[in-house]
Amino acid sequence: MSDDATFExxxxxxxxxxxxxxxxxxxxxxxxxxxxxxxxxxxxxxxALEEAFAITVDETELDGxxxxxxxxxxxxxxx
Amino acid sequence: MSRVVLVTGGSRGIGLACARRFQAAGDRVxxxxxxxxxADFGGRAGTHPLFGVPCDVTEPQAVEAAFSSIEAEIGxxxxxxxxxxxxDDGLLLRMGEVRWARVIETDLTACxxxxxxxxxxxxxxxxxxxxxxxxxxxxxxxxxxxxxAAAKAGQIGFARSxxxxxxxxxxxxxxxxxxxxxxxxxxxxxxxxxxxxxxRVPLGRIAEPDEIAAAVSFLASPEAAYVTGAVLAVDxxxxxxx
Numbered sequence: 082m083s084d085d086a087t088f089e090x091x092x093x094x095x096x097x098x099x100x101x102x103x104x105x106x107x108x109x110x111x112x113x114x115x116x117x118x119x120x121x122x123x124x125x126x127x128x129a130l131e132e133a134f135a136i137t138v139d140e141t142e143l144d145g146x147x148x149x150x151x152x153x154x155x156x157x158x159x160x
Numbered sequence: 161m162s163r164v165v166l167v168t169g170g171s172r173g174i175g176l177a178c179a180r181r182f183q184a185a186g187d188r189v190x191x192x193x194x195x196x197x198x199a200d201f202g203g204r205a206g207t208h209p210l211f212g213v214p215c216d217v218t219e220p221q222a223v224e225a226a227f228s229s230i231e232a233e234i235g236x237x238x239x240x241x242x243x244x245x246x247x248d249d250g251l252l253l254r255m256g257e258v259r260w261a262r263v264i265e266t267d268l269t270a271c272x273x274x275x276x277x278x279x280x281x282x283x284x285x286x287x288x289x290x291x292x293x294x295x296x297x298x299x300x301x302x303x304x305x306x307x308x309a310a311a312k313a314g315q316i317g318f319a320r321s322x323x324x325x326x327x328x329x330x331x332x333x334x335x336x337x338x339x340x341x342x343x344x345x346x347x348x349x350x351x352x353x354x355x356x357x358x359x360r361v362p363l364g365r366i367a368e369p370d371e372i373a374a375a376v377s378f379l380a381s382p383e384a385a386y387v388t389g390a391v392l393a394v395d396x397x398x399x400x401x402x
Contacts, residue, residue, distance in 0.1 A: 121283070121328060128280055 087160070091153050094129045098122065108150030116149075130156055162208075165189045165380070166230060166237045168217055168274055169244030170210070171198045173343035174293055177369035178241050181377045183207050188234040192217065192226055192244065208234075217244045217270035227277050236281035239289040239380045242271045242315075247345055249304040260307045267311035271318060275333075279326065288331035289380045292319050293372070294391070296339045296399040312337075316391055323389035332388035334379045339395025340366040362397030 095106045101116050112118040118126070127138050130152075136159040146152050165182045169175040170191025176198055182189045188208045191198070192215035203209025211233055215226040230237065245267045248259045271292055282288025297305055298312035316335055323333035340346055340357055346366065349357075358366055375394045378384055393399050 119328075121325065125283055128284075 087157065088153065090133060091130070091156060094133050095126065095149065098126045098129045106149055108148065108153065110149045111147055112149070112152075113147070126152075134160065136160070163187045163238045164230075164235045165239040165241070166192070166274075166278070167241040167243055168192045168215075168270065169194075170241075171196060171212070173243070173345060174338065174341060174369045174372045175241070175243035177373035178243060178376045179210055181370070181373045182239070182380070183210060185377070187239075190230045190234060190237075194244070217274060218265045220273060223270075223273050223277060231281075236285070237278045238282070238285070238287070239291070240274060240278040241291045241293070241376055241380070242274055243293045244270055245293065245311075245345075247305065247308045247348070249308070251304055252306045255307065263307035264311050264314075267308065268314040268318070271315055275318075275322060279322075279331070282331045283326060283329045286329050288326075288329075289384075290319070290322070290331065290333040291376050291379050292333075292335045293376070294335045294337045296337050296393065296395040298337060299402040300399055320389045327388055330385070332379070332384065334384075334387060334389070335391045336372060336375045336379065337391050337393045337395060337399065338367060338372045339393075339398040341369055341372055342366050343369055360398065361395070362400065365396065367394065367396065 092103060092106045095101065096103050099116055099118050099122055105116060110116055112123055127143065131138055134156055136156065142155060146155060165187045167175045167179045167189065170179040171193030175191065179189050179191050183202055184207060186207060190211040190213060192213050194216050197212045198210065201209040201212060211230065213226045213229055215222045217223055246263060248263050250259060275290055278290065292315045294315045295312040297309045298316055301309050319333045319335045339361060346354065358364060372394050375392050379387060379392065
């Protein structure tokens, strides 16, 4: 899957789970500050990514993941 | 409206009584059990037969496998009743590590394991019911049951914490605290002991398992949508005031 297609799929998960408009899902966006996501939203988002990309994310890997870009890098690193 | 219900420890006692209630209401009910399946899976008069899954809830892989099996067979769990429980009594000074750990693992840690596994689909669906079967001894204590009482009390703190975490998704988490109930667990006591204990109950008798199941059924119902983090005592008044 190309980078663009991967990011599109990632973005779709964010739109579906975090209920935010697509144009807000940019690499610099902070989940808590910009996308209004609480900790449960993030857990659900990670679960959706795990399902969509057939990956597993360990709890410890989420430390320090605060932006859309960081989350996307984490997903890509597992593909 | 038929729901998918899972009752752990559903092959006998309170668990089976709960499973029967949901079954009679037309729900699709899965039960896990460790020792032996129930004698009768039911499924007559338009109800669904119980879907039995042998599962030792103290084993993580077994829990995962059980859930996968249930999801494949009847769908995602919408109502989870954690009823699997054991006792292993003894005075603390004579209670070895194994005896302590065994009861904590089965009665408390298994609740963590099954609740965690069931929550994902419930959060996604924005609805769910989780009910833990605790006990009056959680707040009264009972000599010889430090392990059991600790696990039962632990279920309350656990349930309330999770209730706060997932309330925003309309998933409720509640506890039923039975007193003395006519099950195999109580049958381990002598007739004299049971009589002595019954006399301390304001209502003067021990409960039938179905009386506990009735409370569970209410908490699982749509009518209980505004009840979360509650401890519903069904103990004949034994634990009154706590």
